[in-house]
Amino acid sequence: MMIAFPSTRSWFLAFCLLSACAIRALSDDTAYSKSLLKFKRSLTNTTMLVNWNDPTDKLCSWNTPIWTGCLCLNDSFVGLRLEGMGLGGKIDIDSLSEVPLFSLSVMNNNFSGPFPSDINKLGKLRSLYLGYNRFSGEIPDDAFSGMKPIRKIVLNNNFFDGKIPMSLLKLPRLVGLELQNNEFEGRIPDFWQANLTVNFSNNKLEGPIPATLSHQNASSFSGNALCGLPLSPCKPRKSITKIALILTIVLGIALAAFIILLFISRRRSKPLKYSKSVDSFHMEEPTYSKGEKPYKNAEHGKLYFVRKDGERFELEELLRASAEVLGSGSFGSSYKAVLFSGQSYVVRRFRQMSNVGKEEFYEHMRRIGRLSHPNILSLVAFYYRKEEKLLITDFVENGSLASHLHGKRNSNQPGLDWPTRLRIIKGVARGLAYLYKELPTITLPHGHLKSSNVLLNSTYEPILADYALVPVINKDHAQQFMVAYKSPESTQNDRVTRNTDVWSLGILILELLTGRFPANYLKQGRGPSADLATWVNSVVREEWTGEVFDKDMNLARNCEGQMLRLLKIGMCCCEWNVEKRWDLREAVEKIEELKERDSDDDYSSYASEGDLYSSRALTDDDFSFSRT
Structure with missing residues (x-):
């Protein structure tokens, strides 16, 4: 079998083509790096982007990013993964629109405020990850208009409210949508995308689940007022006439009962007297039998202190205290709260503890609360709610080793x-x-x-x-x-x-x-x-x-x-x-x-x-x- 080798002319042409591509790539990367530096200037707390300094003619080398957080494919820059870096400030969409951005992730950071405006300027975007931040407010209905290439959108664990944007229904390639742990309300739109996987859990959504989503996991709809497959069937709505009739009967019975009681009370010869005055009435502290957990009857919304020494304060005090955002890590956000007494505490907010039961959680936190060592940060108190937990510790003034x-x-x-x-x-x-x-x-x-x-x-x-x-x-x-x-x-x-x-x-x-x-x-x-x-x-x-x-x-x-x-x-x-x-x-x-x-x-x-x-x-x- 003869093997044909390319001619010298073919090799030369191939070399020229590769050289031209390389020169163009270098030139492009220089322009891209300038745009990324402009984007960096719109951010705060950029210590993790320390190697984003001067413009560079190469963002990728042997498929490895030169700058922290850049993504490379086939030795070309294709996106940003800036996760868990404590970043804040504004996401400058105009700067990002100047680079070939196929993937953008700023998860687990400290961004806040409204949904980034004009996100649809990123026309090449395939995936968008904004989860685990503090974005809030309504997302404009047309926010995703024109973003036809996009496949995955992750907005979970923020404070978005209002209705789910209808422009999501105009994304033909969408296969993943995560909106869980927000405050979205209203009904779920009739998503039609064939291979779409969703998570709408822990919002304020209501009404029937669209039939097109009935094959999804039930956990994707929990924590809402939803019904229909894969959840329980929706109850048929009663007619207004029937409801009015029932209300009329109930009010009639209540009025008759009131007249009878009034008649009986007037026939009594002496007024009733309390055996004890209200002023002397008091509630005794509950006693617990051996083995019974004292937190079973704990009032919802109260802080549970595990450290015996130190001051006591209410949750409302903590919420009213002057607060400073310390950062956002893989577990959640951290805040420095200064009470009226002048004492500083750190409040850690956790949402990823929802799978543990109340008794198990209390028992584990009490166990941690008993730990005491000069090189261990002591737990002061905690707050329990199924959706999220707060851990309160002392504030350490000199920052972290990192x-x-x-x-x-x-x-x-x-x-x-x-x-x-x-x-x-x-x-x-x-x-x-x-x-x-x-x-x-x-x-x-x-x-x-x-x-x-x-x-x-x-x-x-x-x-x-x-x-x-x-x-x-x-x-x-x-x-x-x-x-x-x-x-x-x-x-x-x-x-x-x-x-x-x-x-x-x-x-x-x-x-x-x-x-x-x-x-x-x-x-x-x-x-x-x-x-x-x-x-x-x-x-x-x-x-x-x-x-x-x-x-x-x-x-x-x-x-x-x-x-x-x-x-x-x-x-x-x-x-x-x-x-x-x-x-x-x-x-x-x-x-x-x-x-x-x-x-x-x-x-x-x-x-x-x-x-x-x-x-x-x-x-x-x-x-x-x-x-x-």
């Missing part, structure tokens, strides 16, 4: 030095060890250990937050967003163990030492993704350089040995094979042995010759971990 590592600083504000970072990781290890000791029956005593959940007080002592929430968070949401489910055992074998938190500790150690943000935190779901441990391991194995350590630590030779020891601890905690991974006890012991400065023996045991920057300071034996 903000200090990755946020913008003033020119005169120094970065975290090595002694401070060592103190932080020791405090984290002690707090985690305390959780393991006090919560022996919970598989994931923390479950969501990351730098944004490590708060720092005025002396930079770390305080762990968002711990022990796995038992009460809806499982599907936990698997999408919680750090424990980014671990190798979860992504590969769909399981977690008590050593999974150790993996999270290892990633935190590497983040603390390198100053690099773990990119896999931004990925939703449990699919595999390149992580910080992979990068550190490649640097150590291939070519050891000083680039692995964060320059903001103000490196000095007399601490290199201790930093290398901590790096090794971090990698041993990140071992992919759970059976070979260090357990928490061993990790904590090794961390406690670390010192701020080296002795001569410390350094010589890690560096073979020369200094850290001119030799391979760690050998393969130091990091003998596998990727099985």
Whole structure:
């Protein structure tokens, strides 16, 4: 069989075509990056977009985005995924209309106000994700007019009200629509799209469900006043004449009863007297038998305090207090509330706890409320409602470790030095060890250990937050967003163990030492993704350089040995094979042995010759971990 090779002329023509495409792509990317920078200027709290600086001639390289949050396909920019970044401000549609946007997601941020106007200017959009923000108000009826390519629209967990926009019915390719946990009212329109999947739960919708949606899951319509398949059948409406007749009969009976009672009361010789005056009447505190839960009779709308010390206040006080939005994470929004007394609290709003029963929730919160440790953020009180829960904690004034590592600083504000970072990781290890000791029956005593959940007080002592929430968070949401489910055992074998938190500790150690943000935190779901441990391991194995350590630590030779020891601890905690991974006890012991400065023996045991920057300071034996 003869194989035909292209001629030299054919190769040359192909090369010219590819070159022209490349030049055009570079030119396009420069224009696109300028538009994205204009879009960034309309946002607030853009610390996570720190690498969106000057215009760039390339937004994608080998199908990998150059800028955080960009999406690439076939080495071309196709969209934005800016999720869980604490962003606020305005979504500048005019700027975004200048780029080829096929997908836009700003879920789990801090956007508020009305639905973005002129969204239909994004004519190429295939998917739109605005869920888990604080958008509010009515969506214009024509909001989605002309957006025929769009396939998925996610607006859940906001404060939208009014009627469902009719322009949604004009989207022929729509296959996914999520409007749950809003305040939409009225009837559901007659959606006709053949393969459409919807979720309208927990709104104020009423009336019959359209027959075209009768095959959907019943849970997609719960929390409304709806009827018809897949819910219970609609009751036939009674005629106005029959209702009027019934009301006439009822009023007649009531009037007759009133006349009879009036006649009897006048025939009595003496007026009735109360045996006790109203002033002396009081309600006694209820008593509970052994084993009975005191919260069964708790009045709806009351805060339940789990901490014995400290002030008491009502929910109304908290709602009237001056509030400041702190951010919006994967669980919900956080607010700083300052009471009239001057005391500051943080109020966390959770909507993804609806699958846990009231008794189970109360019991778990009381258990958390009994925890007390210098490196653990104590729970003050909580509020229970099936649709959402509030957790109230003290306010920690110095922000999170993530903000200090990755946020913008003033020119005169120094970065975290090595002694401070060592103190932080020791405090984290002690707090985690305390959780393991006090919560022996919970598989994931923390479950969501990351730098944004490590708060720092005025002396930079770390305080762990968002711990022990796995038992009460809806499982599907936990698997999408919680750090424990980014671990190798979860992504590969769909399981977690008590050593999974150790993996999270290892990633935190590497983040603390390198100053690099773990990119896999931004990925939703449990699919595999390149992580910080992979990068550190490649640097150590291939070519050891000083680039692995964060320059903001103000490196000095007399601490290199201790930093290398901590790096090794971090990698041993990140071992992919759970059976070979260090357990928490061993990790904590090794961390406690670390010192701020080296002795001569410390350094010589890690560096073979020369200094850290001119030799391979760690050998393969130091990091003998596998990727099985």
